[in-house]
Amino acid sequence: MPVLCTTGCGKNASLKRPKTGDALCKECFFWAFETEIHFTITRGELFNRGDSVAVAASGGKDSTVLAHVLKTLNERYDYGLNLMLLSIDEGITGYRDDSLETVMQNSADYVMPLKILSYKDLYGWTMDEIVAQIGRKNNCTFCGVFRRQALDRGAALLNVKCIATGHNADDIAETVLMNVLRGDIARLKRCTAISTGSEGTIPRVKPLKYTYEKEIVMYAHYKKLVYFSTECVFAPNAYRGHARALLKDMERVRPTCIMDIIYSGETMSVKEQVSLPTQRVCSRCKFVSSQEVCKACVLLEGLNKGLPKLGIGKSSKAKRMLDDYNAKQNEKLEEAINEINNESKKNNCISKGKVCRSTCKSKNAQSNLIDGKTDENTNTCNNERDANISNEKTNCCGDKICNRKDKANETSEPNSKAAKLLAEYGIPENNSVETIIPNGEESKNLISANNLSNDINSTREKESEKEISNPVNNEEFEVDLHTNDDIVLKEEDETCAGACGKIDSLHIGF
Ligand code: SF4
Numbered sequence: 001m002p003v004l005c006t007t008g009c010g011k012n013a014s015l016k017r018p019k020t021g022d023a024l025c026k027e028c029f030f031w032a033f034e035t036e037i038h039f040t041i042t043r044g045e046l047f048n049r050g051d052s053v054a055v056a057a058s059g060g061k062d063s064t065v066l067a068h069v070l071k072t073l074n075e076r077y078d079y080g081l082n083l084m085l086l087s088i089d090e091g092i093t094g095y096r097d098d099s100l101e102t103v104m105q106n107s108a109d110y111v112m113p114l115k116i117l118s119y120k121d122l123y124g125w126t127m128d129e130i131v132a133q134i135g136r137k138n139n140c141t142f143c144g145v146f147r148r149q150a151l152d153r154g155a156a157l158l159n160v161k162c163i164a165t166g167h168n169a170d171d172i173a174e175t176v177l178m179n180v181l182r183g184d185i186a187r188l189k190r191c192t193a194i195s196t197g198s199e200g201t202i203p204r205v206k207p208l209k210y211t212y213e214k215e216i217v218m219y220a221h222y223k224k225l226v227y228f229s230t231e232c233v234f235a236p237n238a239y240r241g242h243a244r245a246l247l248k249d250m251e252r253v254r255p256t257c258i259m260d261i262i263y264s265g266e267t268m269s270v271k272e273q274v275s276l277p278t279q280r281v282c283s284r285c286k287f288v289s290s291q292e293v294c295k296a297c298v299l300l301e302g303l304n305k306g307l308p309k310l311g312i313g314k315s316s317k318a319k320r321m322l323d324d325y326n327a328k329q330n331e332k333l334e335e336a337i338n339e340i341n342n343e344s345k346k347n348n349c350i351s352k353g354k355v356c357r358s359t360c361k362s363k364n365a366q367s368n369l370i371d372g373k374t375d376e377n378t379n380t381c382n383n384e385r386d387a388n389i390s391n392e393k394t395n396c397c398g399d400k401i402c403n404r405k406d407k408a409n410e411t412s413e414p415n416s417k418a419a420k421l422l423a424e425y426g427i428p429e430n431n432s433v434e435t436i437i438p439n440g441e442e443s444k445n446l447i448s449a450n451n452l453s454n455d456i457n458s459t460r461e462k463e464s465e466k467e468i469s470n471p472v473n474n475e476e477f478e479v480d481l482h483t484n485d486d487i488v489l490k491e492e493d494e495t496c497a498g499a500c501g502k503i504d505s506l507h508i509g510f
Contacts, residue, residue: 001398018214018255025221033219037207038073043196046205049080051161056151057085057098057106057114062166063201064106064227065216066208071110083110086154086163088147089118091126092233099228105228117154118303119146123300131234139234141312142299149287149296155202162197167206170213170247173258176265177243190266201279201288212258234331 002012005025013023017032024032047053054195055070057063067085070195074081087103090096096228100116105112120126131139175191190196197203208216220227252256278394281287282294289295302310 010328015218015446018218019212019259020257030219030223033211033215034072034076037069037211038077040194040210041073041207042077044205044209046164046207047079047081047162049079050082052082052159053083054084054086054114054115054151054155054158054160054163056163056165057087059102059104059106059225059228060164060166061206061216061225061229062213064102064225065220066164066166067106067110067112068223068225069219070207071112078469083112084158084160084507085110085112085114086151086158086160086398087114088150088154090118091119091128092114094126095233096127097229098230100493102226102228109226115154117150119150122146122150122153123296123303125300125303130303130308132305133303134228136234136236136475138309138312140236142279142303143234145295145299148197149285149294152202152287160202162195162203162205164207166208168208168213168216169258169262170209170244171260172206172265174240174243174247176261178240179265181243188265188268210237210259210262224436288328369446390414 003023005011005013005028006022007024007028009025009028010024013469014026015024015029016022017029022032053070055063055067057067067083070081070083073082085103085107087100089100102114103114106112117145118126127139127143130142134142139198151163172192179187179191194209195203219225242305246412247261249257254260259452279288279290280292282289282297283292284297285294287294287296298310302308305325307322310322
């Protein structure tokens with residue numbers, strides 16, 4: 001026998017609402033679902049009239065439903081919002097390329113402009129390339145950190161007031177559970193906040209904060225929304241999976257446990273003396289960071305230097321890796337310089353530390369060169385100096401018999417090779433003279449190559465105070481997959497922009 005909709009509309013119920021257990025017809029479910037989100041928006045004062053809002057769109061169920069509902073409510077309640085879609089293309093073949101097609105479809109269906117930013121354009125790497133380099137273990141750390149910054153960049157480009165993300169109640173309850181299980185109470189406030197973002201940053205808001213995942217799926221299904229449900233090909237089996245399984249088990253027994261857990265997270269207080277990191281601007285990319293150098297820059301530096309584990313783990317570990325790397329680079333550079341010099345000695349007359357060009361008569365006297373010096377009895381250059389010590393601007397050997405004495409500024413032959421090397425090592429050519437001194441002195445340019453190491457040192461020093469005051473930060477956790485947090489700063493959790501729909505929750509100390 002059909003059950004009537006409990007709202008009294010007179011229609012037969014067609015579903016049992018997961019959140020309340022009410023038997024509802026489709027229309028009443030839609031109304032209840034949308035109205036709850038409207039209350040979340042108005043009570044949380046998420047938007048102001050006239051705001052431009054970027055909906056972080058992955059093509060998954062959460063962001064698709066969010067875009068659809070925001071559009072509906074914007075029209076129904078006349079919010080006056082200028083809505084647009086912002087997507088990040090991580091460069092995951094067979095996953096993101098397909099889901100982006102869904103986003104494009106949504107953009108057309110909801111008449112919302114779409115902006116897509118790719119990791120390749122922003123960072124020079126796709127996730128496919130990153131995974132090929134680092135393997136499958138910490139891939140989500142890179143993905144999450146880059147995505148957060150990419151969203152910030154996209155929002156800045158679109159000049160929006162805020163970014164609306166598709167975090168749902170299940171995601172937030174899972175994060176609360178995870179933080180409790182890890183003893184990271186300090187993060188509860190942030191992970192349950194409906195709006196996050198400090199001064200100078202573009203805020204992120206979560207209109208679906210109190211919306212159950214099951215209801216989102218139901219809504220998308222009954223509304224026949226187009227969304228992408230394939231899991232990311234790099235999706236991990238993370239710690240979050242255990243929290244998720246636990247939550248689902250508890251939900252079966254007591255559906256309200258999701259809301260109860262969120263409430264617990266909101267009301268658990270953090271001790272006054274626990275210092276939380278402050279936001280600032282990354283000294284390199286100038287985007288928001290909790291550190292001197294942001295996590296995205298550290299990870300990118302690691303990728304570009306062939307040190308993919310840089311940025312995974314404690315800062316002391318990263319510093320060690322950078323020091324080793326720089327030492328090796330210095331060794332290589334010295335070897336290369338010696339090679340150039342040896343070649344020069346073999347092929348050219350060297351006088352006063354400079355290489356004579358073909359016009360120098362002494363070139364013919366190569367056989368008389370002894371350790372880079374000419375034999376005084378051969379009537380050639382009277383070079384008394386070692387080949388490696390000159391910084392003078394002249395290429396002339398200085399000898400009376402050298403015909404090039406007055407062509408002082410001409411470039412010596414091996415410099416093109418040196419320039420190539422300098423370019424290879426990322427050293428500006430105008431300082432090349434200082435750089436190629438192979439006498440053990442550290443050149444200015446090599447010091448600048450160590451800048452990141454210094455930045456990290458300085459960050460580390462500053463962070464040490466925080467670590468003392470906040471023992472939680474002192475721990476080195478295994479990087480949890482589906483992660484997206486910055487170094488030490490426990491940023492707000494981010495839902496994986498993949499259709500996997502999970503919230504990232506990186507927990508690393510740096
Ligand atoms: Fe990125 Fe999510 Fe895929 Fe991890 S599972 S690689 S965070 S899209």
